[in-house]
Amino acid sequence: MPKISEKGKSMPASPIRKLAPFAEQAKRNGIHIYHLNIGQPDIETPAQFWNTIKDIDRKVLEYSPSNGFEEVRQGYAGFFQTRYGLSQLLPEDILITTGGSEALLFTLFSILDADDEIIIPEPLYANYIGFSKSGNIKVRPIETCIEDGFALPSIDEFEKVINEKTKAILICNPNNPTGYAYRDDELKRLREIVLKHDLFLISDEVYRDFIYGDQKKYTSVLEFPELSQHAILVDSVSKRFSACGARIGMVATKNKSVLETVLKFAQQRLSPPTVEQLGVLGMFDVEENYFTKVNVEYRKRRDVLVEGLNSIPGVFCPVPGGAFYCIVKLPVEDSDHFCQWMLSDFNYNGETVMMAPASGFYSTEGKGKNEVRIAYVLNINDLKKAIKCLEEGLKVYNAR
Amino acid sequence: MPKISEKGKSMPASPIRKLAPFAEQAKRNGIHIYHLNIGQPDIETPAQFWNTIKDIDRKVLEYSPSNGFEEVRQGYAGFFQTRYGLSQLLPEDILITTGGSEALLFTLFSILDADDEIIIPEPLYANYIGFSKSGNIKVRPIETCIEDGFALPSIDEFEKVINEKTKAILICNPNNPTGYAYRDDELKRLREIVLKHDLFLISDEVYRDFIYGDQKKYTSVLEFPELSQHAILVDSVSKRFSACGARIGMVATKNKSVLETVLKFAQQRLSPPTVEQLGVLGMFDVEENYFTKVNVEYRKRRDVLVEGLNSIPGVFCPVPGGAFYCIVKLPVEDSDHFCQWMLSDFNYNGETVMMAPASGFYSTEGKGKNEVRIAYVLNINDLKKAIKCLEEGLKVYNAR
Numbered sequence: 001m002p003k004i005s006e007k008g009k010s011m012p013a014s015p016i017r018k019l020a021p022f023a024e025q026a027k028r029n030g031i032h033i034y035h036l037n038i039g040q041p042d043i044e045t046p047a048q049f050w051n052t053i054k055d056i057d058r059k060v061l062e063y064s065p066s067n068g069f070e071e072v073r074q075g076y077a078g079f080f081q082t083r084y085g086l087s088q089l090l091p092e093d094i095l096i097t098t099g100g101s102e103a104l105l106f107t108l109f110s111i112l113d114a115d116d117e118i119i120i121p122e123p124l125y126a127n128y129i130g131f132s133k134s135g136n137i138k139v140r141p142i143e144t145c146i147e148d149g150f151a152l153p154s155i156d157e158f159e160k161v162i163n164e165k166t167k168a169i170l171i172c173n174p175n176n177p178t179g180y181a182y183r184d185d186e187l188k189r190l191r192e193i194v195l196k197h198d199l200f201l202i203s204d205e206v207y208r209d210f211i212y213g214d215q216k217k218y219t220s221v222l223e224f225p226e227l228s229q230h231a232i233l234v235d236s237v238s239k240r241f242s243a244c245g246a247r248i249g250m251v252a253t254k255n256k257s258v259l260e261t262v263l264k265f266a267q268q269r270l271s272p273p274t275v276e277q278l279g280v281l282g283m284f285d286v287e288e289n290y291f292t293k294v295n296v297e298y299r300k301r302r303d304v305l306v307e308g309l310n311s312i313p314g315v316f317c318p319v320p321g322g323a324f325y326c327i328v329k330l331p332v333e334d335s336d337h338f339c340q341w342m343l344s345d346f347n348y349n350g351e352t353v354m355m356a357p358a359s360g361f362y363s364t365e366g367k368g369k370n371e372v373r374i375a376y377v378l379n380i381n382d383l384k385k386a387i388k389c390l391e392e393g394l395k396v397y398n399a400r
Numbered sequence: 401m402p403k404i405s406e407k408g409k410s411m412p413a414s415p416i417r418k419l420a421p422f423a424e425q426a427k428r429n430g431i432h433i434y435h436l437n438i439g440q441p442d443i444e445t446p447a448q449f450w451n452t453i454k455d456i457d458r459k460v461l462e463y464s465p466s467n468g469f470e471e472v473r474q475g476y477a478g479f480f481q482t483r484y485g486l487s488q489l490l491p492e493d494i495l496i497t498t499g500g501s502e503a504l505l506f507t508l509f510s511i512l513d514a515d516d517e518i519i520i521p522e523p524l525y526a527n528y529i530g531f532s533k534s535g536n537i538k539v540r541p542i543e544t545c546i547e548d549g550f551a552l553p554s555i556d557e558f559e560k561v562i563n564e565k566t567k568a569i570l571i572c573n574p575n576n577p578t579g580y581a582y583r584d585d586e587l588k589r590l591r592e593i594v595l596k597h598d599l600f601l602i603s604d605e606v607y608r609d610f611i612y613g614d615q616k617k618y619t620s621v622l623e624f625p626e627l628s629q630h631a632i633l634v635d636s637v638s639k640r641f642s643a644c645g646a647r648i649g650m651v652a653t654k655n656k657s658v659l660e661t662v663l664k665f666a667q668q669r670l671s672p673p674t675v676e677q678l679g680v681l682g683m684f685d686v687e688e689n690y691f692t693k694v695n696v697e698y699r700k701r702r703d704v705l706v707e708g709l710n711s712i713p714g715v716f717c718p719v720p721g722g723a724f725y726c727i728v729k730l731p732v733e734d735s736d737h738f739c740q741w742m743l744s745d746f747n748y749n750g751e752t753v754m755m756a757p758a759s760g761f762y763s764t765e766g767k768g769k770n771e772v773r774i775a776y777v778l779n780i781n782d783l784k785k786a787i788k789c790l791e792e793g794l795k796v797y798n799a800r
Contacts, residue, residue, distance in 0.1 A: 044460055
């Protein structure tokens with residue numbers, strides 16, 4: 001029998017989705033599951049999306065251009081200008097992708113060859129590991145610590161791992177899975193490093209609408225004029241508009257060589273989805289109030305979650321400044337086992353909690369074993385019940 | 401300034417889309433262009449698609465499962481059983497992808513490592529080269545000849561290039577760009593080779609509804625029980641339903657290791673587009689009459705095109721048995737130059753023709769220089785005008 005590739009074998013299963021079979025079995029056993037494992041928000045997608053696709057008047061479902069419909073690129077740039085005041089971003093700097101995932105994959109392939117190295121603060125979004133493996137690219141993690149809320153390490157820590165193979169630094173701001181929102185002085189530290197060592201700086205900003213601190217405005221990597229040739233922005237409409245199923249995102253950069261190279265990869269897959277692009281186009285003029293309400297709601301959830309978690313004996317969760325995730329330290333030795341046990345062996349009044357074991361968010365073997373990632377994408381009432389359920393689960397698990 | 405990757409630099413621009421800037425300029429100059437360069441059919445998408453998405457009653461545009469909605473996998477299997485009698489294909493053998501493109505990329509990554517080799521009859525679909533380059537996979541082309549209509553070469557020719565790095569053979573049946581439809585004895589020849597050398601056989605069958613010969617029924621690679629662990633089917637709804645913009649396709653195989661590995665790549669990109677999946681689900685019960693009418697229409701087009709082309713002095717086009725492409729030999733030395741010239745320097749009564757230079761459909765450097773790929777996706781009236789335009793263009797070009 002012919003064999004699968006080493007690449008395929010070594011590819012990790014998604015820590016977010018790998019426990020799904022246990023969840024399905026629990027559901028078949030009549031147990032209700034609170035899904036804290038996946039960043040699928042319960043927020044309604046703006047009605048504009050649904051109305052726009054209802055109004056499509058086409059006969060042939062055609063390809064769009066490989067870089068997306070011109071109107072969508074214009075709409076995207078207009079939205080960034082209106083909502084974020086990011087006047088630097090022009091339609092010609094943008095390439096529409098099939099989700100932020102594809103934006104990342106094509107960006108990595110465009111700037112890193114096999115055995116090249118990319119520096120990523122750890123814990124990191126699990127799929128960064130997979131995208132890198134797809135291109136035989138080596139991830140060099142930089143450790144960040146739960147004790148100081150996962151703040152960016154010093155320049156020294158970066159310079160320890162920079163070598164002639166290093167091509168880029170990748171950050172997610174605010175961060176998935178830690179929820180950490182980078183301060184301006186940290187972004188300036190990154191600017192200094194990439195200029196000194198002539199590296200690309202990829203910034204995954206898909207959660208930029210989800211900042212809860214009392215701090216000043218968000219700073220995008222595109223706002224540093226000195227980084228015009230170094231900065232690559234990855235964006236997606238998934239979280240901003242609660243439109244994860246649209247699979248519409250973008251790469252944006254002032255570096256023409258990068259954008260032209262990304263276009264070659266984009267041409268191979270022909271085009272991003274047509275109907276979903278049209279639907280997204282209809283959402284760009286959603287009223288500001290939509291974002292305000294969503295932000296207030298998530299901030300409440302965050303506060304309820306963090307307070308609830310930290311009141312459980314042995315549990316520690318730093319206060320995340322953004323996104324809708326947190327990394328939580330639990331009083332267990334092996335969170336992979338604990339998360340699976342919560343699904344297969346435990347219920348509290350017929351309910352249980354699904355979480356993502358944090359080991360999959362570390363590229364360093366053995367790290368994160370006593371941590372989980374929690375996505376607070378449930379309403380406050382459900383969130384409280386989920387926390388209670390976790391508390392009871394920990395009691396029973398540790399008394400086994 | 402940081403540099404793009406060698407992979408990115410060596411990635412060829414799409415031969416189908418690379419002349420687009422010249423076409424746009426011609427349009428700005430008021431010239432009408434007959435698009436024979438791209439397989440974008442003018443056929444109407446079944447109304448069921450548009451009606452289904454109008455009727456979607458959801459509030460949150462959620463991710464689907466990474467392998468696609470269960471209903472879509474069931475619908476796909478049901479469609480294959482009803483329309484093709486392919487009862488072997490079960491929903492659990494299927495993984496829904498974002499177009500046939502993604503199905504190919506994930507399949508290649510799942511079975512070939514960097515420096516592994518894949519055998520593909522040449523001329524070949526240009527993006528096979530790009531997908532292979534993305535994984536640093538080496539394409540070993542097997543020459544097929546325009547003189548015998550691009551029939552499959554003998555086993556000897558395959559065995560000349562098979563070595564310990566060879567992992568798979570990839571065919572497109574019927575073929576893009578040649579239109580060649582493999583005969584059963586050719587498929588059996590491939591069966592013999594892959595069994596003898598323990599290789600995977602990937603069959604891209606996205607054009608299976610477009611067979612014009614008087615020959616017996618189409619044979620899918622999934623119909624060989626001996627190949628259950630070797631055969632991987634790549635499919636797409638793009639051409640079948642004239643729904644290129646949906647970006648919905650699939651990988652299907654009885655080989656569980658392959659499907660599980662493809663799933664790991666699929667999990668990284670989270671999910672295929674939700675709305676388009678729902679729309680496609682609505683099309684699976686389209687009346688048989690839809691396909692019959694489309695088939696009759698394409699067959700007429702093919703006949704008009706082939707007869708018209710072969711009546712031009714110095715032009716040769718074998719009769720394609722399927723798909724809606726043909727590779728045409730022209731009396732020019734450099735079809736890249738000629739195709740560009742047709743857009744930038746020529747018009748016939750204010751009209752011109754856009755074709756894809758065939759060089760991009762060869763992995764062997766220097767081949768196909770006097771050939772073009774033509775997609776017959778225009779109505780017969782336009783097709784006749786396009787042929788006339790090409791004839792006049794050749795006269796002027798060769799009289800320069």
